Each structure stands twice: as structure tokens, then as C-alpha cells.
Amino acid sequence: MKRIGWAMLLVACCIGVFLALPSNYYLRRALTHFLPKIDQYPIFENRIVKAGDPSPWQQAKAYNTCSIPDKYLPVFNNLGTVAYVVIQDSTLLFEQYWEDYSPESHSNSFSMAKSIVSLAVGCAIDDGMIRDVDQPVSDFFPEFGGYNGKPLTIRHLLTMSAGVDFQEAYSSPLSPTTQLYYGDDLRKIAFGMKEIAEPGINFIYQSGVTQLLAFLVEKATGENISSYVSRKLWTPLQAEENALWSLDKKEGMEKGYCCFNSNARDFARFGQLILNNGYWNGKQLISESYLKEATTPDTTLLFTEYNETNHCYGFQFWHLNYKGMDIPYMRGILGQYVFIIPDKNAVVVRLGHKRSKTRTSQHYPDDIDTWLAAALDIMEQSKQHNNCK
Structure with missing residues (x-):
């Protein structure tokens, strides 16, 4: 003994x-x-994404005259929803919060931040700081020279077809994904990736690729990505609250693949920008052509996980078809979503602690069907106030 x-x-x-x-x-x-949580930003160093011209959403005439239909509430509650917002016709139609969350509460975007990095790339192209999406990454980082003579381009990073060796894993404490989230050296991980396959062939979801994109935006623009996003997007979009972008260490680098902390109302502004084809208050913030390509799946790629053509991913934006409607959207691992519904001139935001582990035939988490169905019901009910139940 x-x-x-x-x-x-x-x-x-x-x-x-x-x-x-x-x-x-x-x-x-x-x-x-242990596992990441939606309210962990205080354990990290954070950089402020300044909201320099705040303006609240105009409320719809039918604002909050309807409630979420009872049949959807079990999913809302069981998956720990903390915020749900519906914007229609550029006005705030419905919002509800749970626990101690409010319109001002910060919650982690998780991988919705990938879409924000993509928007920053589009802005940098418009500014002439990046030539186009087919510019070689080696123009910025010579260590990424391509594979077997085929250059690695920004397009390959945007479409998650980079052909690098990053292994996406969320449950293992030894995975590079965990190192990105809890570590203090994002550069070591992003620049430690090796090119092991021809780029532009396989769609393989890799957070390290987005982190490299964030470094590229920083290199191209000459400023940290928080400052650039504040100047080009967050302030022009008239966000009501400053956002917080978590860093790997004090005065360090933003976790570009995740960890943009804001609230449901302000997250909705990214969706509205896409709905507006890049316009906000009469000003073109990002080119319409870039947004169209960003929110359209790259069907030249093979979705390796399912061995089928990619129909669900563009430039760091997801895409699905729901009841005949094409819906681009932003997505985070714990059920963070911004849905853009052009057919209804609407944006829907859901934030929460969990998402479903079950996938649909289109390979998206099936809790999405609940968030979309509830929003469509609310929009329909709002036309007839007396029919709200």
C-alpha cells in the first residue's frame, strides 16, 4: 500500500x-x-470594438405584440436560450431575453466571429489593401507558399479549403482548437499549420484558417482587427454598445475565429447589412459583389465530411434552404445564430447555451428549424395583433 x-x-x-x-x-x-461558455469573456483580456455612432433600432408598430408560440418553447428552454430577436423591414419586431440577460448583455459569438472576419476582408479589398480574394497568401506571409506548385490564396482561406493540417476538435484538452481558445500564443498555432494538400479542393472546417485570416487582415490594414472593424463596420452600423473582442494575452491578438462579444440587437446589424446588400443609411459599407459571393456556397468544393458537393458554406458564412427560402447565416458552436431571410426582409438572432446535436439532411443542427419556424410564426401573427398566442 x-x-x-x-x-x-x-x-x-x-x-x-x-x-x-x-x-x-x-x-x-x-x-x-473546462468547456467554453457564453459568458467567459471576463477570464480573457479583451479589446474594445468601439461603437462610435450609436443609434437604436426603430420599433415596428407591432413590436412585441406577439409571443413565441407555446409549441416552440420546449426547445427554447431546453437549449438554454438567452436572447431571441426578430428584425423585419429594418425595424425591431420582437425580442425576448431569459435568465439575467438583457438587450445590453454581452454574449460570446463563438464562430459567428468568422463571418465578421470575412466582412473585414471584404472591406480591406474595397479599401485596396487586399487586391482581391485570389491574391496569394504568400504576398503577406511568405511561409505559406502553397502546395505542389499551387498557391494558397485568400479565397482558399475564406472557403475553408486551405489544405492545412489543423485538426478541429472541441472535446479534447490537447487539441489545437483548445489551444486557440485557452492559450496565449495565437501566432504560434496559426503559423504552425502545415500545407499538406492541394488547396481549393476540399471544404474542411478549420478554426486555425480563420485565425490566419485575422492575422492577414491585420497585416494588410496596418491596424488591429478590432480597430478596423470598429471603423469600417461597427461604428457605421450604429451599434448601440461597444463590443469586446477577446485576446490571447494583454495587448495581444484577437481570437478571430471566435470570441466577439456583443448582444443580440447589435449582432442583428451584420444580418441587416447583408440584407441591404452592403448599404447602411445610404452608404455602401462593403461591396455588393463581395457579399453575394461570401453568402453563396462554393459548389466547386467537396464537403469532405459527407463526401458530397459543398452546398452549405461560402466565405465564412453558412447557407441553408428552409421551406424554399435560401438563407445565409452566421453560426456559433453553442447555438449562436444570425439568419438572413431575404424572402421576408428579415433578420433573426438566437443566442444561448446549447444547440442540438442532431443534424438535418442538409447537415445543419436541427434546432435551427425551431428558431426559423418561430420567427416566421411571429412575423405572420404580427400582421393580425388579435391572433397572437
């Missing part, structure tokens, strides 16, 4: 020494905080 006790003590000491190594900073944090 004494030998067993000493052996256990020795193992514990070895583990302690291993975790104490500076290179395992991310692992100590992962074991402390």
Missing part, C-alpha cells in the same frame, strides 16, 4: 510539473474552466 501511495504521489508530482510548464498555460486554463 505504501508503494502504491508513493507511486500515486510521484505521478501527481509529474503531472504538476507538466502543467507548470509555460507551454502548457492553455492546458491549465482548460482544466480550470
Whole structure:
């Protein structure tokens, strides 16, 4: 028994020494905080994305005259919804909050931030700081020279077809995804990726690729991505609240693949911008041609996970078809969504703690059907106030 006790003590000491190594900073944090949560931004350093010209949404005449139909509430509640907002005809039609969340509460975007990085790329192209989406990445970072003579381009990064060795995994504390989230050296991980396959062939979802895009935006524009997004998007979109973009360390780099912290009303502005084809208050913030390509699936790619043509991913934006309507959308791992519904001139935002683990035939989480169906019901009911139930 004494030998067993000493052996256990020795193992514990070895583990302690291993975790104490500076290179395992991310692992100590992962074991402390476990899986990511929507309200974790205070554990990170954050950079302010300034809202320099705030203006509230105009309320629709039927604002909050309807409620979420009872048949949808079990999914809303079981998946821990904290915010649900419906914008129609550029006005705030409906909003509801749960727990202690409010219109001003910050919640993590998770991978919806990927879409924001894509919008920043579009702005940088409009500004002439990036030539176009087919510009080689090596123009900015020579270490990414391509594979077997085929250059790696910005398009390949945008469409998640880079052919690099990043392994996306959320449950393992040793995965590069965990290192990105809890670590303090995003550059080491992003620039540590190796080109192992021809780019532009396979759609493989990789957060490290978006992080490299964020570094590229920083390099191209000469300013941190928080400042650039504030100047080109957040302030012109008249966001009501400053956002917080989590960093890897103090004065460090934004976690571009995730971790843009804001509220449902202001997240909706990104959707409205797409609905407006890049216009806001009469000003073109981003080119219509870029947005059209960004929100259209690249069907030249193979969706490797399912061994079929890619019909669901463009330039860091997802896409689905619901009841005959083509809907581009932003998506985060814990059920963060911004849906753009052109057929209804509407934007729908859902924020929460969880999403469904079940997928539809289009390979999207099936909780999405609930958020869209509820929004369509609310929009229909709002036409007849007396029929709201």
C-alpha cells in the first residue's frame, strides 16, 4: 500500500510539473474552466470594438405584440436560450431575453466571429489593401507558399479549403482548437499549420484558417482587427454598445475565429447589412459583389465530411434552404445564430447555451428549424395583433 501511495504521489508530482510548464498555460486554463461558455469573456483580456455612432433600432408598430408560440418553447428552454430577436423591414419586431440577460448583455459569438472576419476582408479589398480574394497568401506571409506548385490564396482561406493540417476538435484538452481558445500564443498555432494538400479542393472546417485570416487582415490594414472593424463596420452600423473582442494575452491578438462579444440587437446589424446588400443609411459599407459571393456556397468544393458537393458554406458564412427560402447565416458552436431571410426582409438572432446535436439532411443542427419556424410564426401573427398566442 505504501508503494502504491508513493507511486500515486510521484505521478501527481509529474503531472504538476507538466502543467507548470509555460507551454502548457492553455492546458491549465482548460482544466480550470473546462468547456467554453457564453459568458467567459471576463477570464480573457479583451479589446474594445468601439461603437462610435450609436443609434437604436426603430420599433415596428407591432413590436412585441406577439409571443413565441407555446409549441416552440420546449426547445427554447431546453437549449438554454438567452436572447431571441426578430428584425423585419429594418425595424425591431420582437425580442425576448431569459435568465439575467438583457438587450445590453454581452454574449460570446463563438464562430459567428468568422463571418465578421470575412466582412473585414471584404472591406480591406474595397479599401485596396487586399487586391482581391485570389491574391496569394504568400504576398503577406511568405511561409505559406502553397502546395505542389499551387498557391494558397485568400479565397482558399475564406472557403475553408486551405489544405492545412489543423485538426478541429472541441472535446479534447490537447487539441489545437483548445489551444486557440485557452492559450496565449495565437501566432504560434496559426503559423504552425502545415500545407499538406492541394488547396481549393476540399471544404474542411478549420478554426486555425480563420485565425490566419485575422492575422492577414491585420497585416494588410496596418491596424488591429478590432480597430478596423470598429471603423469600417461597427461604428457605421450604429451599434448601440461597444463590443469586446477577446485576446490571447494583454495587448495581444484577437481570437478571430471566435470570441466577439456583443448582444443580440447589435449582432442583428451584420444580418441587416447583408440584407441591404452592403448599404447602411445610404452608404455602401462593403461591396455588393463581395457579399453575394461570401453568402453563396462554393459548389466547386467537396464537403469532405459527407463526401458530397459543398452546398452549405461560402466565405465564412453558412447557407441553408428552409421551406424554399435560401438563407445565409452566421453560426456559433453553442447555438449562436444570425439568419438572413431575404424572402421576408428579415433578420433573426438566437443566442444561448446549447444547440442540438442532431443534424438535418442538409447537415445543419436541427434546432435551427425551431428558431426559423418561430420567427416566421411571429412575423405572420404580427400582421393580425388579435391572433397572437
